[in-house]
Amino acid sequence: MTDIAALTVSEMRDGLQAKRFSCVELTKAxxxxxxxxxxxxxxxxxxxxxxxAQAEVVDGLxxxxxxxxxxxxxxxxKDVICTKGVRTTAxxxxxxxxxxxxxxTVVRKLITAGTVSIGKLNMDEFAMGSSNENSAYxxxxxxxxxxxxxxxxxxxxxxxxxxxICPITLGTDTGGSIRQPAAFCGIVGLKPTYGRVSRYGVIAxxxxxxxxxxxxxxxxxxxxxxxxxxxxxxxxxxxAQQPVPNFEAACGRPIKGLxxxxxxxxxxxxxxxxxxxSLDAAIKVLEGLGAIxxxxxxxxxxxxxxVYYILAPAEASSxxxxxxxxxxxxxxxxxxxxxxxxxxxxxxxxxxxxQRRILVGTYVLSSGYYEAFYVKAQKVRSLLxxxxxxxxxxxxxxxxxxxxxxxxxxxxxxVSDPLTMYLNDIFTIPVNLAGLPGMxxxxxxxNDGLPIGLQLIGKPWDxxxxxxxxxxxEDATAWHTQSPIPHK
Amino acid sequence: xxxEDDIEKLANLARLELDPxxxxxxxxxxxSILEYVQQLNKVDTTEVNAMSHTLEAxxxxxxxxxxxxxxxxEPSPLGSTEVPPQAMLTADDLLQNVxxxxxxxxxxxxIVE
Numbered sequence: 001m002t003d004i005a006a007l008t009v010s011e012m013r014d015g016l017q018a019k020r021f022s023c024v025e026l027t028k029a030x031x032x033x034x035x036x037x038x039x040x041x042x043x044x045x046x047x048x049x050x051x052x053a054q055a056e057v058v059d060g061l062x063x064x065x066x067x068x069x070x071x072x073x074x075x076x077x078k079d080v081i082c083t084k085g086v087r088t089t090a091x092x093x094x095x096x097x098x099x100x101x102x103x104x105t106v107v108r109k110l111i112t113a114g115t116v117s118i119g120k121l122n123m124d125e126f127a128m129g130s131s132n133e134n135s136a137y138x139x140x141x142x143x144x145x146x147x148x149x150x151x152x153x154x155x156x157x158x159x160x161x162x163x164x165i166c167p168i169t170l171g172t173d174t175g176g177s178i179r180q181p182a183a184f185c186g187i188v189g190l191k192p193t194y195g196r197v198s199r200y201g202v203i204a205x206x207x208x209x210x211x212x213x214x215x216x217x218x219x220x221x222x223x224x225x226x227x228x229x230x231x232x233x234x235x236x237x238x239x240a241q242q243p244v245p246n247f248e249a250a251c252g253r254p255i256k257g258l259x260x261x262x263x264x265x266x267x268x269x270x271x272x273x274x275x276x277x278s279l280d281a282a283i284k285v286l287e288g289l290g291a292i293x294x295x296x297x298x299x300x301x302x303x304x305x306x307v308y309y310i311l312a313p314a315e316a317s318s319x320x321x322x323x324x325x326x327x328x329x330x331x332x333x334x335x336x337x338x339x340x341x342x343x344x345x346x347x348x349x350x351x352x353x354x355q356r357r358i359l360v361g362t363y364v365l366s367s368g369y370y371e372a373f374y375v376k377a378q379k380v381r382s383l384l385x386x387x388x389x390x391x392x393x394x395x396x397x398x399x400x401x402x403x404x405x406x407x408x409x410x411x412x413x414x415v416s417d418p419l420t421m422y423l424n425d426i427f428t429i430p431v432n433l434a435g436l437p438g439m440x441x442x443x444x445x446x447n448d449g450l451p452i453g454l455q456l457i458g459k460p461w462d463x464x465x466x467x468x469x470x471x472x473x474e475d476a477t478a479w480h481t482q483s484p485i486p487h488k
Numbered sequence: 489x490x491x492e493d494d495i496e497k498l499a500n501l502a503r504l505e506l507d508p509x510x511x512x513x514x515x516x517x518x519x520s521i522l523e524y525v526q527q528l529n530k531v532d533t534t535e536v537n538a539m540s541h542t543l544e545a546x547x548x549x550x551x552x553x554x555x556x557x558x559x560x561x562e563p564s565p566l567g568s569t570e571v572p573p574q575a576m577l578t579a580d581d582l583l584q585n586v587x588x589x590x591x592x593x594x595x596x597x598x599i600v601e
Contacts, residue, residue, distance in 0.1 A: 359502060
């Protein structure tokens with residue numbers, strides 16, 4: 001029998017419209033697949049009751065002849081995105097009992113588009129991490145080999161799609177948290193341009209960098225999901241008034257003559273030979289399709305991790321000040337004075353990485369260090385932005401780079417050394433700092449059978465070119481057709 | 489280099505209670521991060537503007553209007569892109585997540601001695 005949970009969006013849509021299966025049957029298949037994949041720990045909570053009720057409504061609409069691109073498609077939502085009446089923890093103990101009284105705008109958009117959410121996906125606490133080992137709800141495991149990490153912070157979102165539990169999930173990306181797990185799990189993940197997608201109802205980590213995006217197994221599925229969540233929102237002043245193009249229509253457009261920039265600072269000796277070989281082969285494929293590779297330079301690249309690990313903790317220390325045990329979230333018990341109540345609630349509720357980043361953020365914002373660290377990082381951020389502007393204005397249409405310096409690493413390999421963990425994000429962080437759209441697509445496997453990702457970076461608001469190049473590559477290769485052996 | 493005492497001061501500013509046994513480890517980790525980011529000092533930024541945001545954000549003006557609380561329309565699967573607008577939340581909605589409250593008041597420790 002066909003594993004209907006593992007179908008693509010268009011295959012699911014065809015099956016629903018042709019009445020080969022109902023939305024209730026499809027939703028049950030996805031929930032069952034999640035139940036049989038608990039070793040991966042993708043979900044913090046499954047929501048079968050809500051999902052099946054929603055699926056029945058959708059089945060009614062399909063019977064009435066209603067059609068829409070995502071009608072009846074099961075999805076999963078990263079647990080940093082608020083869902084009305086459904087617990088939302090951000091992977092933290094401090095929000096263990098938090099039940100949002102409202103839906104994030106992206107959730108309302110996806111409900112309206114006709115999707116059915118089957119549950120909330122595991123993640124690094126407050127989206128801080130690159131391995132999903134910082135979740136208060138246990139680590140997520142890589143479907144390709146459960147001894148390895150799925151990447152982070154959207155590890156549950158990537159693993160659920162790779163394992164064929166549902167075709168689309170939502171994640172967030174502040175320094176690579178969509179692209180890096182997409183690469184590690186061998187799937188497609190897009191971080192849209194900063195301002196493309198509303199952040200209303202998305203629990204904040206670093207507000208000038210956070211952006212919501214979608215995971216899928218194919219570029220076209222990712223295009224459909226992305227289009228559904230984009231657009232200005234009166235509830236988010238940083239969501240931009242930009243027209244949303246038809247991303248699906250961009251898929252399949254020829255790429256002949258398109259200039260693909262190869263930044264020499266990303267093809268460095270520190271890059272693993274396996275990643276390097278996969279990228280070289282991918283460049284050849286694109287060249288064969290008529291694209292023109294151009295060597296470019298992004299000279300300030302090596303400074304990006306430093307800029308990020310000043311700005312992101314600074315913004316986080318401010319954003320996380322709201323968790324004080326008073327209005328919502330964990331409150332320490334006992335007869336405590338106000339200050340002790342604050343500090344004990346926070347220390348009991350926040351994990352180590354979160355506390356570490358709050359301390360660093362507090363340091364770089366404190367008087368005496370503010371200019372030397374925070375303002376300095378803001379200035380170097382301008383230089384990084386200028387690097388990208390120069391290249392994308394004068395030299396190329398899109399940039400191609402590795403998503404990560406190495407294939408996935410094993411659980412526990414980097415937990416004791418935060419700095420080594422941070423350096424894993426060296427190729428994804430610059431894109432957030434510059435606010436550009438970035439996508440990771442599968443481009444090969446390591447000798448150990450673990451996925452390798454290729455990153456495409458575009459001009460502001462030009463996600464369409466990323467879909468164009470990515471779909472051309474996908475149509476010419478077969479990486480996206482491979483799937484991991486189920487792990488029970 | 490920052491000391492364990494400095495870490496204690498930062499924790500106090502950030503309203504965190506650090507586990508005393510972890511303090512040496514945290515101090516070392518924070519130091520290694522702060523040492524690494526010193527690489528920015530080799531860049532000349534005298535002529536560079538600080539940037540807090542990549543968007544050209546401007547103020548958005550609109551008329552004040554009354555939004556009735558509790559009148560939120562639930563989104564339903566229309567299979568469309570028309571998303572109903574969000575409405576205001578009621579006090580009762582918000583009180584559901586308050587760890588300790590008495591009626592419509594949030595209970596807190598004594599603030600003024």
